[in-house]
Structure formats: structure tokens, C-alpha cells
Amino acid sequence: MTETAPILSWLDLAAAAGLLLLAGTVSLVLRLGLEKRLAVAALRTMVQLLAVGYVLRFVFTGERALVVAAMAAIMVTAAGHAAVQRSSRTFAGIHAVAFLALVLSAGATIWLVTGVVLGAEPWWTPRLMIPLLGMILGNGLTGISLCLDTLLERLDERRAAVEADLANGATRWEAAREPLKDAVRKGMIPILNAMTVAGLVSLPGMMTGQILAGAEPMQAVRYQIVVMFMIAAATSLGGILVAVMVYRRMFNERHQLRRGMIRKSGR
Amino acid sequence: MSSAPLLSCRGLAVSFGARTLFSGLDLDLQAGELVGLRGRSGSGKTTLLRTVCGLDDPTAGEVRLDGRTGDETGWPCFRRAVSLVAQEPLLPAGTVGQAMARPFAFRTCSALRYDPGLAREVLAEVFDTPPDLDGDAGVLSVGERQRVALSRALLLDARVLLLDEPTSALDPEAARRVEAAVRARADAGLAALIVSHDPAQAERWCDRVVDLSANTGGRS
Numbered sequence: 001m002t003e004t005a006p007i008l009s010w011l012d013l014a015a016a017a018g019l020l021l022l023a024g025t026v027s028l029v030l031r032l033g034l035e036k037r038l039a040v041a042a043l044r045t046m047v048q049l050l051a052v053g054y055v056l057r058f059v060f061t062g063e064r065a066l067v068v069a070a071m072a073a074i075m076v077t078a079a080g081h082a083a084v085q086r087s088s089r090t091f092a093g094i095h096a097v098a099f100l101a102l103v104l105s106a107g108a109t110i111w112l113v114t115g116v117v118l119g120a121e122p123w124w125t126p127r128l129m130i131p132l133l134g135m136i137l138g139n140g141l142t143g144i145s146l147c148l149d150t151l152l153e154r155l156d157e158r159r160a161a162v163e164a165d166l167a168n169g170a171t172r173w174e175a176a177r178e179p180l181k182d183a184v185r186k187g188m189i190p191i192l193n194a195m196t197v198a199g200l201v202s203l204p205g206m207m208t209g210q211i212l213a214g215a216e217p218m219q220a221v222r223y224q225i226v227v228m229f230m231i232a233a234a235t236s237l238g239g240i241l242v243a244v245m246v247y248r249r250m251f252n253e254r255h256q257l258r259r260g261m262i263r264k265s266g267r
Numbered sequence: 268m269s270s271a272p273l274l275s276c277r278g279l280a281v282s283f284g285a286r287t288l289f290s291g292l293d294l295d296l297q298a299g300e301l302v303g304l305r306g307r308s309g310s311g312k313t314t315l316l317r318t319v320c321g322l323d324d325p326t327a328g329e330v331r332l333d334g335r336t337g338d339e340t341g342w343p344c345f346r347r348a349v350s351l352v353a354q355e356p357l358l359p360a361g362t363v364g365q366a367m368a369r370p371f372a373f374r375t376c377s378a379l380r381y382d383p384g385l386a387r388e389v390l391a392e393v394f395d396t397p398p399d400l401d402g403d404a405g406v407l408s409v410g411e412r413q414r415v416a417l418s419r420a421l422l423l424d425a426r427v428l429l430l431d432e433p434t435s436a437l438d439p440e441a442a443r444r445v446e447a448a449v450r451a452r453a454d455a456g457l458a459a460l461i462v463s464h465d466p467a468q469a470e471r472w473c474d475r476v477v478d479l480s481a482n483t484g485g486r487s
């Protein structure tokens with residue numbers, strides 16, 4: 001049961017591009033005006049993925065720690081930036097908060113998975129670490145941006161309610177607890193949803209990829225379970241870290257909700 | 268009155284950049300005293316109340332309760348005793364009863380027990396038709412929220428109340444009821460600093476009125 005998938009040639013890719021003709025025809029017939037965008041999107045997909053392929057080939061050969069670290073740093077920086085870009089509110093230092101939360105949550109989780117669960121030697125073996133890190137960051141940035149957005153919105157729009165608690169003798173932690181809880185909960189919703197319907201609505205991407213590549217289905221399932229747990233752990237850890245860091249920035253030691261910290265980001 | 272003040276403000280000043288809202292403000296409140304606060308719009312009345320309870324920092328000066336600052340007592344304890352009721356309070360999502368009970372979960376209120384019966388009594392003092400404790404707090408009008416927030420502060424037995432236009436959304440009859448409830452607590456030792464835009468009300472309700480205009484204006 002370990003049939004490998006057929007090797008794809010450039011000709012096969014050209015044949016697959018024919019599938020886009022179908023989408024292009026629909027656009028033409030219905031006058032949707034999407035032909036140009038479709039062509040640009042298809043070209044971008046090709047160029048970006050081929051570039052990543054060459055980068056991965058370079059990173060995977062040789063197992064050089066410095067190269068892996070540089071790749072991981074680029075991935076985390078891009079993810080941190082993307083997490084912040086999606087938030088409708090912002091504050092000074094938001095990039096550092098998102099970046100640090102991603103570094104700590106992804107770093108701890110990836111080490112546990114590759115070093116402890118998978119027993120890789122070294123733990124940063126690029127063929128394992130880079131794809132897994134990509135999955136953690138892809139999901140983690142969604143969780144962190146949802147968490148950030150919810151928390152900043154609550155502290156901004158419901159500032160009066162938070163200050164009413166402070167005015168009645170609440171500590172800053174007591175006043176912030178509900179917005180923090182809501183924010184972490186919101187950040188966890190996508191992965192919880194994915195875990196709930198995993199295998200029922202669709203086969204998760206990584207598992208599908210492994211099966212296509214010829215893996216034994218039960219092995220692919222086990223890997224997918226590890227990945228789901230890994231993403232859930234990283235997302236919850238990232239959300240909690242972001243929430244605590246925002247909390248410490250928004251409230252001072254005099255138990256005040258600091259003024260003028262949050263501003264609309266115009267998105 | 269010659270006894271030591273319950274609440275004492277010394278040399279209070281608040282500036283935002285080059286703009287000074289007020290400066291050099293000295294103000295004492297004795298136990299049982301209701302002090303009105305007036306001043307033109309934008310003179311810093313709300314900011315003064317926020318500064319007194321430590322939600323905002325003064326640019327200069329200090330506030331003491333029984334001779335101790337918030338830094339000495341801890342700010343949550345200070346605000347538990349010197350409680351601000353905002354002009355347009357936001358109540359937490361849930362029922363009126365949950366809004367009334369909420370502060371009792373705070374560590375500074377751990378010596379107190381929430382008693383729904385007592386909550387109903389206080390609401391009945393402040394409202395002519397009190398809201399049901401099981402009713403949705405989210406549907407209350409501004410005037411009702413003002414009175415629920417005031418009732419909650421009275422239930423908590425704060426020693427000083429900072430009331431920011433507490434009857435601004437009420438009709439005269441409802442306003443008088445609020446005045447009577449606060450006056451009754453003042454007779455038992457509560458002190459209050461009350462912002463009011465109605466000179467007749469301030470005259471009727473308060474023991475004296477302080478005009479913030481004397482300390483406002485100017486650019487530093």
C-alpha cells in the first residue's frame with residue numbers, strides 16, 4: 001500500500017494549466033472580466049511556488065543550522081507582519097508583540113514536536129521543521145490576529161465598562177479578564193472548528209498530501225493528528241502570550257487603562 | 268468644620284501638552300459632606316473626578332483618603348473607597364442583578380457578600396419603579412444605567428462618591444429621588460463630589476459648591 005504518486009513533468013504542469021482554460025471560458029461567457037486576473041494569479045502561483053521549491057531544495061540539502069535559522073526567521077517575520085496587518089486597531093509596539101508571541105509559541109511547539117514526539121536528530125532537521133513551522137505559523141498568525149483584533153476592540157469600544165470595574169475597586173487583572181478571555185477564545189475558534197470537522201467535511205491538506213505521495217493512510221492519519229494537536233497548542237499559546245503582552249502594555253502598575261494607546265489602523 | 272478631612276486634594280493640576288485644564292486645586296471633603304462642582308464646559312470637571320480616584324494621573328499634586336495616597340493603600344483599595352460613577356456608565360452584558368453583583372467578585376470587596384434583597388432595597392431607594400434584577404441590563408436607558416451604577420456604588424458602601432452629572436438624563440422628579448438617596452447616605456457619613464450643570468440643583472442638594480473656573484485656563 002505504498003504506491004508512490006506519478007512523477008510530474010513540465011508537460012504535466014502545462015496540461016494542468018489547461019484546467020484554467022475552463023475557468024477562463026466561464027469568465028468570458030458570463031462576461032465576468034476575470035480573465036486577466038486569473039492569468040496573473042496563475043502566473044504568480046507558478047513563480048512563487050517554484051521559487052519556494054528551489055529555496056526548499058537548497059535548505060534541505062546539507063542541513064546547515066544557520067540556513068535553517070535564517071529561513072525560520074524570515075517565515076516568523078513575515079507571519080508577524082501579516083498578523084498585525086489584519087488588525088483594524090493598532091498601538092505602538094504591536095509588531096514586536098506579534099513577533100515575540102509567534103517566536104515563543106512556534107519555537108516551543110516545534111521543538112516539542114520534532115525533538116520529542118518525532119525524535120528527529122537534530123531537532124531542527126529542515127525536512128521536518130520547515131514544513132511543520134509553516135503550518136504552525138499559517139494557523140498561528142490567524143489566531144493571533146483574531147486575538148489582537150478582539151482584545152483591542154474590547155478595550156477601545158468598551159473602555160467605559162473596563163474603567164467602571166476599575167472605579168469599583170477591581171485590580172487591572174480583574175478588569176481585563178473578560179476581554180482577555182474573549183480574545184483568546186476568538187483566536188482559538190478556527191483551529192477548534194478545523195479539529196471538529198477534521199475527516200468529516202474534508203481531508204486535511206497535509207494528510208491528503210502524504211496519501212498522494214504514497215504514505216500508508218493510517219500513518220498519514222497519525223501525522224495529521226500530531227499536526228492538529230501541534231497547531232492547537234501553538235495557537236492557544238500564541239493567543240495567551242499576545243493577550244498577556246497587550247494587557248501589560250495597556251494597563252500600568254497604578255491599575256489604570258492607559259489613554260491614547262489604541263488607534264484605528266485604517267483597515 | 269475643623270476635623271481632619273476624609274478626602275484631601277492638594278495642589279492638583281492636570282495639563283495636556285501646553286494646555287492646562289486646572290492647576291493649584293486644593294479641596295477637602297469631610298465625612299457626610301456633599302460638595303457640588305461647577306465650571307464651564309471643558310473646564311475639566313470630569314477629568315478632576317477621574318484624577319481624584321486615580322483613573323488618570325495628575326500633572327502635579329496629590330489626593331489623600333484618611334491621610335493616605337493611592338500609592339500607599341494600593342489603587343484598587345483606594346478606588347473601592349473613592350468610587351466614580353460616570354455620566355454614561357456602561358454595564359456588563361447580562362442581567363441587572365449581575366451588574367449589581369459584579370464588584371462583589373473583586374478581591375477588594377471580598378469582605379462583603381452580595382445580597383439580592385439588599386440590592387432590591389437600594390434600587391427601590393433610587394428608582395420610583397426599580398428594574399427587575401433578572402431583567403436585561405443591555406436594554407436600560409442612559410438614565411436607568413446611571414441609577415443602576417449609583418445604586419451599585421451605594422450598595423458597596425464606598426466612603427466617597429464621585430458623581431459625574433448623575434441626574435443629567437433624569438426628569439426632575441427622578442432627580443429628586445436620587446438626591447434624597449445620596450443625602451440619606453451622607454447623613455450616615457458618606458461624602459460626595461457632585462458635578463452638576465444645574466445651579467438650582469447644586470444649591471438644593473449640596474452643602475457647598477466649588478467653582479473649578481477659579482483654577483482653570485492658561486497655557487503652561
